[in-house]
Amino acid sequence: MTVDCPYCGEAFEALADASAGDADYVEDCPVCCRPIAFRLRVDADGTPRLEARREDD
Template sequence: MLTPFDISCPYCGEPIEILVDASAGDQHYIEDCQVCCRPIALSIQIDADGEPQVIAASEDDA
């Protein structure tokens, strides 16, 4: 099941929505910003209640 999650781009600061698949467990991947097209390093961890926690960082900070 895909869950929408709002983040802010670490480069341009614009709010963007990503879709998180909580059934896939913890994840780390790169997704381009929908506004400025720069690569965002996403770290997704699933807590004990099954809720995703998302950290978005610039590629250099990851």
């Protein structure tokens, strides 16, 4: 999934494994190296939704 870094604004490809259901995790931006808090939610039909926000929000 493509996401925009909430710090530097650069778009990058984030990997998300929806097979285990909902998940919260932190991953560093590959451009600016700041920590991004990801929230993965899987809808009832199996569609994944990935939200990226600043870790300090």
